[in-house]
Amino acid sequence: MSQNEQNIHAVVDQIVAECGSSTEAVILILQAIQEEFNYLPDEAMERVCAITEITPSRITGISTFFGQFRHRPAGKHRIRICTGTACHVKGAMQVVDAFRRELKLTGLEDTDSQGLFTVEKVACLGCCTIAPVIRIDSVTYGQVVPERAGEILRNFLVHRASIKEETSPVVSTGSNGQGEIRIGLGSCCIASGSSEVKSELEKTLVDAHIQVDVKQVGCVGICHQVPVLEIVKPGEPAAYYAKIRPDEVKEVVLSHFRPEGFFNRFKTDVIGLFEQILKDGSSGSVRRYQVEERDTPVTEFLGPQINIATENRGVVRPTDLEEYKRSGGFEALSRCLSGMTPQQVIDEIAESELRGRGGAGFPTGKKWQLVKEQAATQKYVICNGDEGDPGAFMDRMILESYPFRVIEGMIIAGYATGASEGIFYIRAEYPLAVSRVQEAIYKCNEAGLLGVDVLGSGFSFQIRIFKGAGAFVCGEETALIASMEGFRGMPRIRPPYPALNGFRGKPTLVNNTETFAVISWIIRHGAEAFARIGINGSRGTKVFALAGKVNRGGLIEVPMGMTIRRIVEEIGGGIAGGKQFKAVQIGGPSGGCIPASLADLTVDFEALTEVGSMMGSGGMVVLDEHDCMVDIAYYFLSFTQNQSCGRCTFCRIGTRRMLELLEKIRSGKGVPDDLKMLEHLAGSVKQGSMCGLGKTAPNPVISTLVYFREEYEAHLDGRCPAGKCTPLIRYSITDQCIGCTKCAQRCPSEAIVYQPFEKHEINQELCIKCDICRQVCPEGAILIT
């Protein structure tokens, strides 16, 4: 045995000792191996088979099923380029091309020749409001333009030494009655630089000897304005500072808090000037909004929302158990355990008419009842936090910001259904959510809220976390369970439903994260209060990730039944850049495109299904006149096609054939019969697929064919009216050109000849439609036709 092999064996043996050697441990083991070697060496997997009950067939099947696993070594740094919906509509593919070009990657290569960078496409990094987004290791870059790819790589290499992973919770400085400064540290906030803001803030406070509580809160919801600082002082209205930069922190802080002691006061007087400017409101650099003032963007954004799943948004520290309790946390649980029978709990949930937030809207009370009625001694509760929709990040935000609320919901569910074990299924790509939930579980165990004899009630409940390995289809409950049992994440036929025969063959309750997050509110406020919100058939609120071409994107929680128009215009502030509102895509890859003409439609389960869309997970992407509907259909279908588990014929082959037809149409080679065939196949795939993935995959295609057929027909004529489909557009230079040569210098394919002070021309043969010339041209002389 070579030294290397010996080394690998030692590492694997250690991992197996920690993870266990049962079949169920296979994903955990593989994750640990990959963590160690940054890919999965064959020798390591063979060693696993030699010392566990995991077979070569199983380990091969699993390790090639999930997107998380690599079979080739990765580069030193990983560039994750978001190709989620919001990023897609803002040009993510051109960003991918730009980085690949910069690293000289060809064909199937994903790692540069020096092994420095590996380029990967990922779905939604959760920072949709600053799309397009990329993340290199743990550093996130937003609003990336292809033209800057090289610059970003150099910037990263220069600064990476000083960058550390920003997932550790921050301890506050302790309350002193002066008020507090809240800073959002959700994924999106961190991505926009809130950790730099936070360190600047801490430095300022220390330097100026200001004693004030700095509180790290979860996602504040106004993701389009991050990083956000909120300053709360007793007796004063809260002040928000949006899109704040580290260099602005000092002036903001000093405008609110007086340093202590004469000497300090003297010192800060030097910069008293800033304070003056701020108070005058004449500073242009810092946008400050006060919630009290009517008609400011923040009130418009937050006003129409109702926070149930996101109760106390932007106020509570995610993993502060005491604070959660102070704001009513675990009240619902103790009420259930001390004064309600399991049946009473279920009745309450049933009366609230809560329907599952995982997409299909199955009545939650009914599902709990089913699990309760099973006579098994062992039952499970699973929180589905797989969230694979490429344009949504609600569940992640809930897990990151309100882990206790979800835990409370799960314990109540466990009590009501007679389950004794809860499992969080969270994708491994959500490290912050995993660590926050981990910490919260730990604290609950310490506090007697979990474990044997919860709150002295005699009821016992454990919770653990399972890290999903990145397959959209594993959000489907039977596939999710299969992957937890150590199988490939393939759905199976239902019935039997998991409620009867689920994890390890036992009755299992699977609910979505958001479903669990509203449970405690319902118990505390009563079913009636919940049922008063929303409309008939769809009660309560729903959290959406509002993104795309709106002025204000972010996570919103609105009452069911609000019109699309109100969401887009009032909360979202209308379409950015004065463009024309064209459509809104709801429900991600399972949903459909609803045209602007139907904007008065209410957002609820039935209304959405009726127009060929779906509530789905709650992604809501607003599209404007520059979005091509054929391209959108192609985008979603290529996602689902790629994520199909590959089991059934209609989904595995049918979606592929549909995609090929779309590709043909998109590149101007389609004929009228292709539209008919596409429509026909869409129907067949919907009808003949086994699980929800295949059954809904055609929705984006069908809905665009219904509402935007003329756009498909234009493509048959060789035109892309929105100017998106690269095979059908050409870049040219108008007479506005002043001959500055910028485009010629930046064009990566030498399609523009350098001609100072003369009108430039684009060689159509060489042009690769990377869009860089248009981005660099100072005169707006580049035309797309």
Next chain:
Amino acid sequence: MQITIDHITIDVQAGQTVLQAAGSAGIPIPSMCYLPGYSNHPSCMVCLVKDLNTGHLFPSCAMPVSDGMNLSASSGDVLDARREALELLLSDHVGDCEAPCRLSCPAFMDIPRMNRLIALKRMEEALRIVREDIALPLVLGYICPAPCENACRRKKIDEPVSICLLKRVTARDAIVRSTGLEKPEKFTGKRLAVIGTGPAGLAAAFYTLRRGHACVLYDQHEHPGGALRYAIPDDLLPKPMLVADIDSIYALGGEFRLQCRVTGELWEREILPGFDAVILATGFREEYPVEEFGLPALEKGLVIGKKSYTSGKTGVFGCGSIISEQLLAVRSVAQGKMAAMEADAYLTGKTNIRRKPFFDSVIGPLMTEEHKEYVKEATKEPRTDPSQGYLAGFSPDEAVREASRCLHCDCRKPVTCKLRIYADEYGVNRKKFAPAIRKQLTRNLQHELVVYEPEKCIRCGLCVEITRKEPELLGLAFVGRGFDVRIAVPFSKTLQEGLEKAAAACVEGCPTGALAYRSEK
């Protein structure tokens, strides 16, 4: 518990699947990925049925029965959906059910199987394969212009396999000719007359006799053979060869009435009353006006049903040049067989299943890389010239050498492949969803017994489960996900290592030709 399928009410037990319930009531539902004793994860979707209460389709193989189910297993939309499942599977499938040589052989002779048997020196079995479709192997071994060789895939590499000579060599040995005759096991008691002993008539008699009917051959000449004897010179077809082929018909019990011209009068007096069926194979119409028999005819010849070979009169069939001029003896031989099969069906009250050509998943031209895959299974030798000259043909050794050049372009499960069976049954359009660029086919020959052709795999996973159950140490695994998922041996090991014990079970379990025995059993 009861469920209803196609208006038939069936008593069922909890735990049964709909497919099993249907089976118990004799309601046919196709299935491919289902194998009793395995976990049966639905994948192929050819077993779809419809729930009449909800209008939803679901795979019957995995759906447990529940009381009061009301299902349709035969409505138009169900059949359409099953057909589309097959069409989608075929759009992702690359394989020739039958080799191109066989498809271009007018008699549809199974050439690659013959070649494999010759290469294995199993001459008698090879002859049996030839005689399945060709009644006169020696005759055609001399005079057939071999359109099959023109279609032979080996032609693109060097020169076609010498099919015609190989066929001849299978019948060279008199003992083999006689032991390989396959005489009928029992007689039907039916009597059939064949008028004319040219290639069509001889072939018709050959297959009629093998079906257990008594057969009398009429010919106006002194010797049987018709055009074969009187129109073909001896240096092309040596007489002893013709005689040897005719002797086989004698050996099967054929009765010859020579120098007996069937006139209208004889027809009325002896033929019609004396026989249960008649096959007319009298050769050219000018020489034999069939109006004498009161049968309708046009200028080109006797009028017969296109596929049924039946003339205007029940029980009277026609083949060969009497129906229209035949330039190829092999075509007459083929028609003789078809007419005999039709007559047999008529006499026994069955239907001739060979009337319609069976479904074939045709690849078309191969890509250059694919030729390389095919050559892996053949010798690199150039085409063999018979050392004793063309008239003498191949020696046994030369035959083995030449047969080993065959690329085995056929599928090795042409009869049991369920994809083919259902594609035929459902009348699929195999091109309906064909992609613009088809997949490139590969052949895995790492296993001594098994050939694995991934492009014929429908990803049902049965083989994976079979190797798990065996259990194999390595076995087979799913690799990848979605459209790109494929079956392979873990850790890039060879198929030989993957299938140490379960090779046979995998071949038996695989519903298509993806996993098959390399050679003849």
